[in-house]
Amino acid sequence: MTRTLVAAVAAFTITATTAFAADPYPTRPITVIVPFAGGSASDVLARVVLERMSNTIGQRFVVDNRPGAGGNIGSQVVANAAPDGYTLLYAGSGPLAVNKTLMPNLGYDPEKDFAPVTLSVVLPNVIVVNPKVPANSLKELVAYAKANPKSLYYGSVGIGSSQHLAGVSFEQITGAQIVHVPYRAGPQMSADLISGETQLGFQLLPNVLAGVRAGQIKPLAVTGDKRMPALPDVPTVAESGLPDYKAGSWFALMAPRGTPPEIVARLQKEHDAAMKDPELRARYVELGAEPVMLGPDEAARFISSEVATWRDIIRKGGITIGQ
CATH class of the missing domain: 3.40.190.150 (Bordetella uptake gene, domain 1)
Structure with missing residues (x-):
């Protein structure tokens, strides 16, 4: 190999390596x-x-x-x-x-x-109930749940899900006793809340928004620090008297x-x-x-x-x- 060819190969190698290294x-x-x-x-x-x-x-x-x-x-x-x-x-x-x-x-x-x-x-949770539950505020829900232990069933998409742990935290903070019902799929969970098979939910907004707008599900509070633009009339848990309750x-x-x-x-x-x-x-x-x-x-x-x-x-x- 001539000296000129060696130099050309080396230059090509350096150029190619530099271009490869510089690829963003x-x-x-x-x-x-x-x-x-x-x-x-x-x-x-x-x-x-x-x-x-x-x-x-x-x-x-x-x-x-x-x-x-x-x-x-x-x-x-x-x-x-x-x-x-x-x-x-x-x-x-x-x-x-x-x-x-x-x-x-x-x-x-x-x-x-x-x-x-x-x-x-x-994503904050929305605390919702079936309209048959005699509560129009979070305070009334807590009072009803404590007066009627284990009478309210709430659904989630599984053990350890945000809905499940929101319910567990709710029990720990309020002293109420509610019953967890795990589901394999969200649509069935939402359908049972609308029908009354379950009466309570700690849900993400997309799971319940259609039911809320149709009057089939009643929202009581949102678990974030501020109200949701999609539910401007629904108070936060802090506004509803449970400032220490956080979920979502x-x-x-x-x-x-x-x-x-x-x-x-x-x-x-x-x-x-x-x-x-x-x-x-x-x-x-x-x-x-x-x-x-x-x-x-x-x-x-x-x-x-x-x-x-x-x-x-x-x-x-x-x-x-x-x-």
């Missing part, structure tokens, strides 16, 4: 695992923000629904994925906080095995532990830009969700605080996955 993230579609079924709250919320992010980041976000085991199956896939920014998780309080206490053998640690990108949205759900965008900080920062930047879009925010209002923009460190601290909060409630309530 992302260079191909990004898979986002949602550990719940299509059409679930997490799935709908994820698609709203990811569609907006796709428009600016230059690549598609491909949602991969991996339901099962309370969100653990899909979450574990991401915990074990390569930390290159091409496999992410969009999950909520169940797999990222509650399940650490509820299911000791997760196969991953939500506080150690992920690099938080951002807390994305929070939230969702966060997570990457595998070890993902380069510059990739996490890019994803956070795109997420925050999406959250400032007026159309996106209006869509979230319709879904009863409040957009959030917490950085990686703040999100990590928030998740740890949620793990501790629900650990106390679960242990005090004696909740196990087998009950």
